[in-house]
Amino acid sequence: MWKADDLLSRLYEEALQGHRAAGRSQSRESRKSDLTHALKAAIGHFEPNQHHVPIRLERVECDGYIRERVELSATPGLSFAAYVLIPAGGSSGLPGVLALHGHGYGSREIVGLLPDGSPDHGKPGIHQHFAVQLVKRGMVVIAPDVVGFGERRLDADLLKNPDTPSSCFRLSTQLMMLGKTLTGLRVAEAVRALEYLVSRPEVDAGRIGTMGFSGGGLISYAAAALDEQIKAVVLTGFTNTFKDSIFAVNHCIDNYTPGLLTHAELPELIGLIAPRPLFLESGKNDRIFPEEGFKQAAAKIQAIYELEGVPEKLQTDLFPGKHEISGRIAYDWLMRTLG
Ligand SMILES: [Zn+2]
Secondary structure (H helix, E strand, O other): OOOHHHHHHHHHHHHHHHHHHHHHHOOHHHHHHHHHHHHHHHHOOOOOOOOOOOEEEEEEEEOOEEEEEEEEEEEOOEEEEEEEEEEOOOOOOEEEEEEEOOOOOOHHHHOOEOOOOOEOOOOOOOOOOHHHHHHOOOOEEEEEOOOOOHHHOOHHHHHHOOOOOOOHHHHHHHHHHOOOOHHHHHHHHHHHHHHHHHHOOOEEEEEEEEEEEOHHHHHHHHHHHHOOOOOEEEEEOOOOOOOOOOOOOOOOHHHOOOOHHHOOOHHHHHHHHOOOOEEEEEEOOOOOOOHHHHHHHHHHHHHHHHHOOOHHHEEEEEEOOOOOOOOOOHHHHHHHHHO
C-alpha cells in the first residue's frame, strides 16, 4: 500500500527540483524578476484607492516622542488606522520604519498600549513594545493595524464570540475563494502605510526600513520583495523553511498561499530582498518557527547574499528565547543601517 505521506514528500522534492532547475537555467536577475512576479500574482491583487485623504485621529505627547493616529485606506471601501511615532523635536531628515505586528490585539500591542488604548505599564508581551524601542532610537515609526486583529476583527466573528482572537480564518478562506489572499490585502495596506510614512515631512524617503514579527514578518518580507523603497529589513520570529514551520506545525491559515511553493521555498523568497541589508532574528526555543528550520533558511539566504557579492549585508541573531522579539542587536542595527 502506498501512503499519502510519500506522495507529499515526493511532491515537495519535485517542487525543490523545479526551483533548482529554474535557478540554473536563468540569470540571477531573470530569476529574481520571475519570482517577484510570481509572488505578486500568488498573493492576489486589490484595487488601489487613489482618492482617500489621510485623516489624523489623535496626537499625544509621550515620553520622548509624539504619538499620532491616522486613518488610511489602501483599497476602496476599506480603511484602517495606524500609529505614527515621531521622535521629540524631529522635524526632517529622519529614517522611517514600517512596524508590523503579528497575532495579538493589534498595533496598540507594539506602541505600549493596552487593548483599550490606555498605557501599558506592565511587563511587555512577546511584541516587546518594539515600535517604542525604534522611535526611542531616532526613527519615525508607522504601525498599522493589521486586518483581522483587535479592532479590525470582523463583525461576523465578534457577534459569534466577542473574545475571538482573530478573523484570520474567515478573511483567508473567503479571499482565497476569490483568487486573493489575506497576505495580499495585508501587504497592500502595509505598502499604503509606507507611502504615507514617506510623505511625512519628518521622514527622509531614501531611509526607509521595515521590521515585522511573526505574521508581521510575512508582511514585511513580501512588502520589501515587492517595493524597492524599502532599504533595510528586520524579520523576527518568522524566518524558516516552509517545510520546518508551516508544514510541520499547525499554523494560522493566513500563512498559506496557494501555489507559492511551486515557485520557491521561503528562503529564496526572502532572498528577493538581496542585496538590500537584512537582519534575521529568531528565538532558540521558538516552537512554531523552529531553530533547525531557521538555521537552514539563514544558510540559504546567506548563499544568496554571497551570490550577489554582499555577504556582509545579511546579519542574524539566534537569541535565547521563545516565539518573541529580542531586539538586542536588531534595533540598533536598523538605526545604524538606515542612518
Ligand atoms: Zn492569522
